[in-house]
Amino acid sequence: MSRRFESRPQTADTVQKSxxxxxxLGIGGGIxxxxxxxxxxxLTARGFEVRCALTAxxxxxxxxxxxxxxxxxxxRVALFDREEExxxxxxxxxxxxxxxxxxxxxxxxxAKMAGGHADDLLTTLLLATRAxxxxxxxxxxxxxxxxxxQANVELLRERGVSFVGPDAxxxxxxxxxxxxxxxxxxxxxxxxxxxxxxxxxxxxxLITAGGTREPLDPVRALTNRxxxxxxxAIAAAAARRGAEVVLVAGPTPLPTPDGVKRVDVETALEMHxxxxxxxxxxxxxxxxAAVADFRPERRAAHKIKKESLGGSAGDGSLELRLVxxxxxxxxxxxxxxxxxxxxVVVGFAAESRDLRAAARRKLSQKxxxxxxxxDISRAEAGFESDSNAVVFVxxxxxxxxxxxxxxxxxxxELLDRIEALRRxxxx
Ligand code: PMT
Numbered sequence: 404m405s406r407r408f409e410s411r412p413q414t415a416d417t418v419q420k421s422x423x424x425x426x427x428l429g430i431g432g433g434i435x436x437x438x439x440x441x442x443x444x445x446l447t448a449r450g451f452e453v454r455c456a457l458t459a460x461x462x463x464x465x466x467x468x469x470x471x472x473x474x475x476x477x478x479r480v481a482l483f484d485r486e487e488e489x490x491x492x493x494x495x496x497x498x499x500x501x502x503x504x505x506x507x508x509x510x511x512x513x514a515k516m517a518g519g520h521a522d523d524l525l526t527t528l529l530l531a532t533r534a535x536x537x538x539x540x541x542x543x544x545x546x547x548x549x550x551x552x553q554a555n556v557e558l559l560r561e562r563g564v565s566f567v568g569p570d571a572x573x574x575x576x577x578x579x580x581x582x583x584x585x586x587x588x589x590x591x592x593x594x595x596x597x598x599x600x601x602x603x604x605x606x607x608x609l610i611t612a613g614g615t616r617e618p619l620d621p622v623r624a625l626t627n628r629x630x631x632x633x634x635x636a637i638a639a640a641a642a643r644r645g646a647e648v649v650l651v652a653g654p655t656p657l658p659t660p661d662g663v664k665r666v667d668v669e670t671a672l673e674m675h676x677x678x679x680x681x682x683x684x685x686x687x688x689x690x691x692a693a694v695a696d697f698r699p700e701r702r703a704a705h706k707i708k709k710e711s712l713g714g715s716a717g718d719g720s721l722e723l724r725l726v727x728x729x730x731x732x733x734x735x736x737x738x739x740x741x742x743x744x745x746x747v748v749v750g751f752a753a754e755s756r757d758l759r760a761a762a763r764r765k766l767s768q769k770x771x772x773x774x775x776x777x778d779i780s781r782a783e784a785g786f787e788s789d790s791n792a793v794v795f796v797x798x799x800x801x802x803x804x805x806x807x808x809x810x811x812x813x814x815x816e817l818l819d820r821i822e823a824l825r826r827x828x829x830x
Contacts, residue, residue: 424598427453427500427534428442428443429503429529430456431507432463432509435584437464439506444506445587481524493524493527505539507539536564541583548580571584596662607684608686609678610651612634613628614628618699619702626695628787631652637818639660642662648665651692678735687745688746689821696730700726736770745828749775751774751775762776774795777792795817
């Protein structure tokens with residue numbers, strides 16, 4: 404393998420590759436280039452250091468000063484500009500990137516990439532870099548659908564280039580269809596996924612998320628406030644770490660995280676069945692769903708009418724008889740033990756009092772390796788919120804208290820513990 408001889412001394416400007424956080428953003432000449440500063444912001448908010456390289460046509464759509472301000476670095480446009488090259492030469496820009504994002508990528512830029520052209524700064528960088536490349540195309544729908552463009556995309560995919568989008572919708576050119584550049588937040592999420600260490604490669608993580616809905620009649624149901632955010636954050640983080648992820652989700656409008664297989668369910672019985680189907684291949688099970696412990700014994704075929712209610716006292720009241728639902732986590736815990744205990748089983752406990760004692764009871768009753776306890780009486784934690792504050796309750800070691808943090812951060816901490824458990828079991 405050929406390597407660059409590094410004669411340049413290490414400076415604050417030449418960051419070591421151990422922390423892969425350097426993104427080179429190539430901006431092509433399309434209307435979507437105006438979203439460049441927003442994309443830079445989405446990337447820097449995730450901790451990436453961003454350098455921008457623009458085609459000459461991109462200058463028509465986005466102000467370099469905006470990109471410079473958002474990224475905190477000078478913006479490169481010209482290949483042979485003595486002043487620009489004096490600051491950081493273009494090969495070094497290509498070498499130091501941990502990932503190159505091209506957003507927007509026009510049809511012309513895709514064609515040049517496929518053809519191996521190097522007739523301006525951006526195409527030269529794309530040919531010189533050894534970093535993975537992520538492309539976010541944006542163009543007129545007919546240009547996108549054209550066999551020439553599709554052949555170029557196919558060729559680039561075969562060479563290992565990743566794509567995000569284009570999305571369908573109204574296009575600036577007046578047409579409707581596929582051709583919109585993906586949202587900057589979605590692109591930033593893909594960058595994060597592509598650069599994440601694949602520490603869960605080879606694992607299959609089965610997760611339940613959200614609340615269940617237990618119908619009374621065609622319009623009414625018993626449910627709870629779970630939004631699914633906690634379970635979806637775990638699913639997204641596990642997929643980023645390279646796991647096969649199956650997410651059994653109660654009703655929620657949350658989008659499916661990248662690379663995750665989603666199984667939508669409504670009731671606890673459906674969730675139970677979906678988990679039973681998926682469990683055999685799972686090396687990790689995480690029960691983050693708020694499963695209804697009970698369901699109405701009878702589901703009325705038609706809407707229950709007020710006038711039809713007599714109530715036992717004849718006062719128009721409605722008596723509901725509830726029957727227990729299966730305990731999914733307890734069954735998974737028991738089955739995993741019976742199978743030898745290689746699978747890591749994690750439960751959650753949402754409690755408003757005696758948090759740790761209740762979590763400890765669940766740990767042993769449901770035969771879990773770990774219970775994540777959340778105090779739902781606390782503001783900004785538990786149901787619906789974007790953050791959570793949890794205690795990891797273990798069978799054989801001290802509880803670990805995690806301070807209030809965004810749910811994705813809690814998910815990361817949880818996956819670190821799960822990885823360690825799986826490593827122990829594989830030994
Ligand atoms: O979805 P969010 O809005 O982000 O909120 C996240 C959350 C608060 C729902 C989540 O963090 C959480 O705590 N989930 C578990 C909530 C709960 O109802 O816990 P529980 O104490 O009822 O159940 C204990 C454990 O057994 C849970 O892992 C639950 O999934 C599981 N269980 C419970 C009942 C049942 N019939 N089957 C089960 O598998």
